[in-house]
Each structure stands twice: as structure tokens, then as C-alpha cells.
Amino acid sequence: MSEAVTRPGITADALLASLDPLLRAWLPRQRWFAGKGRPITDFTLVSATELLPPTAELGLLHLLVRVRQPQVPEQGGGTPALPADCYQLLLGVRRELPPRLAPALIGHVTRGPLTGFTVYEALHDARMSGFLLEALRVRARVGKLRFERDTRKDIADDLAPRLLAAEQSNSSLVYGDTFILKLFRRVVPGTNPDLELPLTLSREGCPQVPAPAAWFLADIGDDAHVLGVLQPYLKGTVDGWELALRELAAERDFSGEARALGRATAEVHLALARALPTVTLGRTQLELIADGMAERLDSAARSVPALQPYAPALHTTYEALADLGRGEETWTAQRVHGDLHLGQCLRSPAGEWSVIDFEGEPSRPPAERRMPQHPVRDVAGMLRSFDYAARSHEPWAPEWAGDCRAAYCTGYAEVTGRDPRMDPVLLRAYETDKAVYEVVYEARHRPDWLPVPLAAIKRLATNGPATEAH
Template sequence: MSEAVTRSGKTPVARPELLASLDPLLRTWLPRQRWFAGKGRPVSGFTTVSATELLPLTASPGPGLLHLLVRVDQDGAPGDTYQLLLGVRRTLPPYLAPALIGRPASGPLHGFTVYEGLHDPRLADLLLEALRTRARIGDLRFDRANGTEIGAGLVARVLGSEQSNSSLVYGDSFILKLFRRIVPGTNPDLELPLALAREGCGRVPPPTAWFVANDADDSAGSGDTALVLGVLQPFLKGATDGWELALRELARGADFTPEARALGRVTAEVHGALAHALPQVTLGRARITLLARDMAERLDATAQAVPALRPYAPGLRTAFDALGALGADGPPWTAQRIHGDLHLGQCLRSPDGEWSLIDFEGEPARPLAERRLPQPTVRDIAGILRSFDYAARSHRPWAPEWAADCRAAYCSGYAEVSGTDPRTEPVLLRAYETDKAVYEVLYEARHRPDWLAVPLSAAERLAAGPTGSRRP
């Protein structure tokens, strides 16, 4: 490993013909990956943003590891940049067969087999060692928090529930989240947990280590010169995510309201710590009016794309009209940094019953600048309330009372810590729930059409009208 840590990382992968030789392989492999955001649009080419040799290709008899940041051009225009970790071997062992990407027909990798490197325990161990030793390899910089220790010899495994990113678990000690779609700017999934760790908030696993790449041109004008590529955090052994737990308790007819209330308290604790750690802003009338307009525009665009939503659009629009009216006549609200994509799957309960919140990246489909804006805390709350509805709808028979009880318990728990019950702001809560349901309609229509009925049922309910008036 010492050789990899001290190498410049620049040869032979800096050769321009490398990407040309990988092009036909990536055109087939990339669109099949769960984290590839450009599905349904043809790939027209690739551009190398960064290429680093983490483990020499000439190492014998073991594998090599190439780290690539590749811009994927689609429809003839520059597209997203993705992080790839490519293992390279002469011959692929049978246990790595599912990770096969292909065999280049030409170029510097001709005669080698290229595969998804994360599935190779030796290559995964290399990443952990680089973090442990604060390595500098080519364009990549590995670092860790002061006072933290990373043990050696931890066996790596790829976490099966891959979403918009990929994760490696090392023994029972750490989990390394590798961001796939890379955008310039400060990544909130590192920024916010670091801020919470400084506040002493124990409800979010603190970052142990991370690695970044130099953003040489900063073409987005973000002002940042580092692209966050991965974050290592403590692994919560034996923890169950809130979605799995809710479905399990639903299936056996158990009362979930104590857990929902506890989760509400934890959400309020995290919101309180974020409000103390980072600046808050006031949303005046103009900002609230603009917020309502943006929600209405998303509704119009979604109704255009998903015809099944159109019957409910007029009723849903009243939620945003009511919010806009408050922007004209009501008092301002406070906005702060929040989780940004909170749902039951982003909540973990440990075996001793303690809840934690994870994955502070925000909705990956939204621009990074938007994800880092201060927002009303009710946006996170609406996400959890919608998640309870999803769980209830996935149960047969449908359990609307279960969802209603959990929603009420969650809001009550939140109020116990924050001093403010989200239900006392029904116009704001309805607007954010409606906006979330509209987002869900578009997502399900594109990715999981069998689930479309779930957000459509919420659209029908929310279109029926407000649940009450705003109380002081």
C-alpha cells in the first residue's frame, strides 16, 4: 500500500486513448447502474475530468485500480460527471464475475479485464488505507477528522441497497459512502454532519474521514476548489432503517406511535442543533410568494408530464395559492439548514432503541445551490409525514388509521422538543406536503410506475382542501 500512497497517480491513465478504449464498455454499463441519472437519453460521448491510478496497473499478480471522474455527454450536450472506480486484472476471478464491465479492444488496457472495483475486497481495503494514512495520490486528497482512529484489517463488503450513491461497509466499524454524481461545491452530506459534530449532536454519525478531488476549472463558478467524493462514518451495527421497521410493525399489527413520537423528538433535536450551528434567515413576503410560485410551476410541469395528475391539479394549486396569500398578508417565517430529503429510509434505530438521521445530501436531482439554501423546517417534517403514508399504502389492506396515528405522534414528539407543533401552521404544512406529493408523482411515473397510485392517492386527499386555518 505504501507505493500507492506515494505515487503521483498520473501514469499510464493520463493517456488520452484510455477513455476512447473504455467508451464502448461504458456506453453499455453506465445506463444499467441504479445511480446513473441520465436514463432514457442516449450517451453521445465521454470527457475525462480526472484520471488517477490508485494502484499501479503493472502490479503483479494483483489488480490495479483506476479512479476516474468522467463527464457523460448526452443528446450532444455536456451532461453530469460521475465517479468511477475501475478494477483492472488480466483474468477476472469467478467471484468477481458479477462486477464485470468488459474487456477493452484497444488502448492502454487492451488485454486486461475491467470491472467495478468496489466489489474487490483488496481494492476496497486500499481506499480505507488511503483514508487512514491521509494519502495524497494524483488529484485525490484523503483526510480524516482529528482525534479519530481507523483500524487496519477491516473486511469490506458492498452494501446491497444501492441508490443514488454506493456504500462500502468495513467490518462492523465504518461505512464509506461514495458519491456517484459529482457536482462542484460544498456537499451538504459532509458539511452538515461536520457542523452537527461540532455542536455535540449525537443524533447524526460524525464524519470520520473523507476524500476529495481538485476542481481545476470550477466551471460552475461555485468558488470551491474541491469535489467531495466520499465520506466515512461510524457504522451503526444492528440498526434498522425506519422504513423496514415500520413495514415490519405494520405486518404484525403493532403500535408504531411510540417510535413515531421518538422520531419526532430526534428530528427536532437535529433541527435545533443545525439552527445553532449555521445561520438562520427570515423569509419575508417576497420570498414566500416566490416559494409558492415555484411550487405551482412544479405542479404544472408534473401535470403536463403525468396525465393521471391532471384531475387533481386545480385542487392542489389551492395549497400554493393559500401559501402565496400568506406571503402577501402574513408574518415572515424563519428558515435554516435542514436535512432536505427526510423520510423513514433516512432514519436508523439502533438495537437499544435510539434513533439517528443519515444521508444529508438532499434530493440529488435538485441543484446543489438549492439544496444548501436555508428552508423552513416543515419541509423535513412533510417528508416524514409522506413516508408514513407510503408505508400505510404498501400494507394490505390499506391502513389509513395507522398513518394518521403515526403522523400525529410524530408531530407531538417534535413539539415536545421544539416547543412548536407543525400542525399549528396548516397552510405551510399542506403546501409542503403537496409539493412533496407532486415530486413523488413525477418520480414514480418515471422510475416505479407500479407505485404511482401511492402519491396519486395523496394528491386526491390534498386536493380536497385545507385541513384547517393557521393558528397563532
């Protein structure tokens, strides 16, 4: 379905034809574009909304564009039938681009209804990004776009915006050191856990997760697409990855911070378990989880040959997980973070930890990201993150990683009453699954980093202790 709310007489097809050659060149250069290395074969305009009125001296277009690309066949045959990605774009339109906006240039339109105009990334333009905050503040509705807010929270109308340079899979705007607006670049229909879970945790009174102040969506057909979330900007905080690397470089102990982070993780898990339904994991469920892990391993081994020598030993880890269900004990699954690592945690100057970014692993289907999981999945992700930090240090610091991993589990147990190390089969299986995911990611995006997860794979395949770094 496509719908356009643009200047009178301009159709969606005409608008897309005007922008097509520019987007083909510009999109693959963006850090948040997931389809790097593959040609763009086709665009479909899902929606187009003119956020600034037609009489304004500047134009601001909000687009949802579906991008089709050929899929990459796996080694050994088979091509996954993945849907085209839908991207959110905010495009500024001017006759001439002032020098200060030169880095934002997308291109000069030479055909179609925008002929003669210059198109640029609007988030670099303070006037354009200020418009977004105003729309959230007044709960605007423009075309298919719906802006919502928590009316209990004040949003001033004079907060100066700035675009954060460190973009990953999304883009972020900071407003006056008061709020941060996270704009999702790849959008999907339905509930986004990065809005759903923080809203749930705010109602639960969980202080470790910043509560959303506002958000906006696109209503397309029967589905709502979450496009962005405005949250408090935690001024003065440092993310856990930067802090860990800083402490490593200074050869300072990090186990105290790791223990506090374990406590914060546990508080978030307990709040999620109180607020949302849980699921009992018995034999059938554990076998399904183990089968999924085994399938991901087989797929990864086909894609990354360096993984193949370890695959038989790693399969025994998943077999042990399936065997757990043959006894009488059961486990509980619940909603979790889904992609927890040091970079998803912020420490305040007072030493308090906050947890952010609840989207889950971007490569996993949205429905899978929202499924209840055993909490040890998050724990395993953080243990892998400590290992990554230690491996990035020269010389490698295995004792540092081992101390952090143990301290994190200790802190977690202090809050929940159960140490993750009391479930060694579960912990090993989830850490192995995470390391396999990392192998595929690094092979595709950062080959120089591939030795880091491969070292963990070797340790896990040779039955090294899951809570130590060897």
C-alpha cells in the same frame, strides 16, 4: 478540463477510447445511473488517477467521467438545458478475472492502451476497497485526490471490507462493522451537504447524526468535488422503513416510534439552527417559495397527465402560501435535511433514532439543496413517508398512518415548543409539493407505485386535513 494520472505515455483521450464501448453498455445497468432510458452520446474524462502504482500486479483506476445524454422534452414543448452528469468510477484492471469477481465484470478491453486487460467494478474486490480505507487512514494525496480524516478518531488498518448490495444513488462499503464508506456516484463541484451538515452537527454535539471520521475529494481546477464520506457503522440498527413495514405486517402500533422520531428530528433542526445562519421569511420570500412550487406543479402536470385534473385545486394551496406574507407574521428558514423519510432514519436496539443521508433530493440542483428552508419541509417529507408505508400494506392502513403522523408532530412539538400543525398552510403546501415530486418520480421510475402519491394528491386537492391520511 480533463487531466490524467496514468501509466506513462497514456493520454486521457486514449484511456477513454479504450473504455468507451464497455462503459456505454455497463453504466445504464447500474442502479445509481440517473440517465436510464436515454442513449449515451458522449463521454468526457474529467480526471483519471491510478491509485495503485504502475508496477503493481493489479491496477486500480479512479475516474471522473462526464456523461452526455439527450434530454427528455416535456409534454407541451420545451427541453430543459441540464448539464451532463459527472460520475465517479473505481475500476479494477487485471489480465484475468478470478471466478469470485465474475459478478463485477465490466468487460474485456479490445482496443487502446488497455488492450488485453479485463476491467471490473473495483468495489467488489476486497484488496481494492481496502486500499481506499488505507488512503483515508494515512491521509494520502494521489494526483488530484485528497484523503482527509478526523485525527481524533482511530481507524484500524485491518478492517475487512464488504460491499452493501442495497445501492441506490450511491455505493456503500462497510469495514469490519466499524465504519461505512459512502461513495457518491454523481458528483458535483463545491460543498456537499452530506459532508457539510454532519460535520457541523458533530461540532454542535448532536448525537442524532453520526459524525464523519474521514472523507476524500478531487481538486479539479478551482473546485473541490466531495467523493466519499466515512462514518461510524451503526451495527444492529434497522432503518425506519423496514421497521415500519415490519410493525404494519404484525398489526402493531408504531405511534410510539413515530413520536420518538419526531423528537429526534426536532433535535437535529434545533442544532442546525444554532450552528448555521437562519433567514427570515416575509412576504417576498413566501411568494417566491409559492411560485417555485407552482412552477413545479405545472411542469409535473405536463409530464404526468394523471395530475392535470387536480392542478387547479392544488394551485389554491400555493396561493394561500403566498397570501401568508401579506400579514405581519414572519417565519424562519434554516438548513434542513432536505429529503427526510423513514429510510433516512436508523433505530438502535436501545430505541434511539439517528438521521443519515443529508444530500437532499437528488433531482434538485446542488445550490438549491443548500438553501435555508422552513423546517416544516422535513416534517412534510416524513408525513408522506408514513403514508407510503400505510399504502404499501394490504389492506391499506389509513388509521395507522394518521396515528403516526399525529404522533410524529407531537414528538416534534415536545422538543421545539411548536407543533407543525400550528402552521397548516405551510404544512399543506410543503406536503403538496412533496407529493407532486413523488408523482413525477414514480411515473418515471416505478409506475406501479404511482397510485400512492396520486391518492395523496386527491386528498390534498379536496382539502383533506394535512395531518391525517384519508
